[in-house]
Amino acid sequence: MKTSNGSDPRFAGRVVIVSPHLDDAVMSLGATIAKAVQSGTRIEVLTVFAYKPASSEPAGPWDTSCGYQTEGQAADSRRAEDRQACLALGAEPHWMSFGxxxxxxxxxxxxxWSAVDSATRGADLVLLPGYPLEHPDHAELTQLLLTRGLSCGAIGLYAEQPYSFDHRSKPPGPAPVRALQAVADKPLVWTRVNASRAHRRTKLEAVRAYRSQLRHLGLGESGIGFFRLRYLLWHEAARGGEAVAWLS
Ligand SMILES: [Zn+2]
Incomplete structure (x- = not known):
């Protein structure tokens, strides 16, 4: 990935970070969010698949392993975690009740698409998940939004954590979904958003709010997960910061 230091003027005004699930935006861009908020940018974290709160559908395998019995229970608990994480960063959480x-x-x-388009209308910048797009929800969402387009200013992609970290030994591969191949006629150029130690510390505090998820992502507060989370953050900082690629 190409590294570029310094503030990017695109992180100004109103910025919406589209998060497939209740943790992706903060895990991937927490330090960037803290930095932008400090400079006066309004940051909204829009989680699209934030579950259906009234649902009594039995919890899926992941949520069962996190201790939830129904989708609705996971919705309530995970939205509370997201609220706390966004509060730590100074971002506004918004949730859509899609499963x-x-x-x-x-x-x-x-x-x-229509719900996301109206929620992002007029934003100066919208950021979408962009690498490695291995989770089907991430790939489907980015493909849908790029194919249909959004009524906003600039659009960027972000490297998804911890998945991008798990790919650290490999160079970024070809665009993994068709929509990315269509919009990026040349290879995507990933740049890094440098952040201060204080912003990285704020990210750590925010990430730790996702208590139900961390252990299952191998980032728990005990054992190897404790070190893996800190190594992820150190590795990200050593590379120059969180990664984004600009589409417009
Ligand atoms: Zn996700």
């Missing part, structure tokens, strides 16, 4: 995989979506692609 994450493996639950019923509860809406068509048209309805999901």
């Amino acid at each position: 994450a995989e493996p639950y019923q979506r509860g809406a068509s692609n048209d309805e999901i």
